[in-house]
Amino acid sequence: MAAGAATALAGAGWALWAALALKRAGNRLAPLAAPQRLVDDGPYRYGRHPLYLGVVLMLAGLAVALAAPVVGALAVVFAASAQLLWIPAEEAQLRARFGGWYSDYMQDVRAWL
16 A cells, blocks of 8 residues: 555656646646747656656556556556547657757657656
8 A cells, every 4th residue: 555655646746747847837737838938848858748648657656556446447447548638649749849959859768757
């Protein structure tokens, strides 16, 4: 239970750090909101999609802490949805907005971590 709770808290903290980095740059947190600035600092130095990673870790940790396989399944569904649906759309938008700068960032920084 303790390991699951620690993982959930770490995921929540990671997602919060990512959200703060986006807000500090003047970006909205709404999915597919037009970005004002490419954020490549904070948790975005380590992965291109730290908000999604934080939510997945939070759900996985809750699944372990609560011994709730349904929450674990939700974590898998969320991660798959992000990878297959949201991330491709977001990355296309970022490439269109920031061009080579985002392409370089994609080469230097992994998608998840």
